[in-house]
Amino acid sequence: MTLTFNPDKYKELLTAYLPKLIKSEVENEQALKIVEDLMHRECTPEEDELYQLLITLVEKFEQEYYQPIQPNNSVSMLLFLLEESEGSRDDLVSVLGTEDLVNNILNGQEKINTEQARKLGDFFNVESSLFME
Template sequence: MHRERTPEEDEVYQLLITLIEKLEQEYYQQSQENNSLSMLLFILKESEKSRDDLVSVFGVEDLVNNILNGQEKINT
């Protein structure tokens, strides 16, 4: 990224930046109230982890259940 690019590479680089920004605006709006929860669910799905994996991290099943049910907020 910090080396000198050809004009073609620079165009592709700018296109990637534009596409990433568009994706973030459409799917990861900070104004969404459940953004942290939706991000957590997305990460769990993509990493093929489950609720039980979270319980093993937090050690408290009720806390994990409350987070996944939206009853407990995730601080970011």
């Protein structure tokens, strides 16, 4: 028996799951849960199409979000270490002093100075030179 693709059933799946471009880690995790559910069962052609779509969206997000850190990019290093340590901007404020300073650094409006790099190095248990450009 050959299974045929039913556009109406696919439309129902799209309406139920509302797949879209993934722009955050939370959205990525939600998509991965659906993917995992679909990969552990026998899928209809429509579910397989949804699965392929979600895989494509997850891969696109992860290629952009998890791309290798470029050398001498202190903000990327800072964001990477913050993510890996499951920290928050509040943690950075406690290390660096003010929310405005943290926002300026993360937005690229201000560079990390030697003293700030030392504090960040101590906080993350890494060499302070990782934060210097």
